[in-house]
Amino acid sequence: MRREGLGGNYLVGSSPKENEEPDVSNLDVDHEFFQEKVWPHLANRIPAFEELKVSTAWAGFYDYNAFDQNAILGIHPLVTNMYFATGFSGHGLQQSPAVGRAIAELIFDHKYKTLDLSALHPDRIIMNNPMLEKNIV
Structure with missing residues (x-):
């Protein structure tokens, strides 16, 4: 709300x-x-x-990472100049400042410096190792 x-x-x-x-x-x-x-x-x-009363309503699709409903961040495992920053399920605007910084650190420093987001790497999908959380929306 x-x-x-x-x-x-x-x-x-x-x-x-x-x-x-x-x-x-x-x-x-x-x-x-x-x-x-x-x-x-x-x-x-x-x-x-x-x-309060309902004045309008709408229904629509909710886009998210269907594998584990978490973001996918990091460098592509096979393509060395391709970075992922996707799968945010509507939280992208909230998380974009931190994600932008994290991806910039990967590009320039070849590692996360500010906040370790390595658990969100796409390898977890390849290895079939979902990062599951309760209460994710």
């Missing part, structure tokens, strides 16, 4: 559990999902939201 502009509007949502994923060919808004899965948690956390 976050405030959207200065007009008293908020942007809220939630990703369904894997077994609740809708048919990808249908992008109609599932208003029941909001009422049953999102609204109760929202109103519980912020009681004032009990008074």
Whole structure:
């Protein structure tokens, strides 16, 4: 949830559990999902939201790294001048300053200096070693 502009509007949502994923060919808004899965948690956390009303809604695709839902960072294992900085699942804007610095360090210093992000290297995909986390959105 976050405030959207200065007009008293908020942007809220939630990703369904894997077994609740809708048919990808249908992008109609599932208003029941909001009422049953999102609204109760929202109103519980912020009681004032009990008074708010839904004004608009949309449904769309959420792009992410399907292997382990984490970013893929680092130099390509076979192509020495190709760097990956992808798979952010909507968190790219938040993480872009740190990722930009990390990739710049790899290019200029041939290693991470500020923050070791080597666990996000694409080798984990080749080796079938996902970096799994709980509570990832």
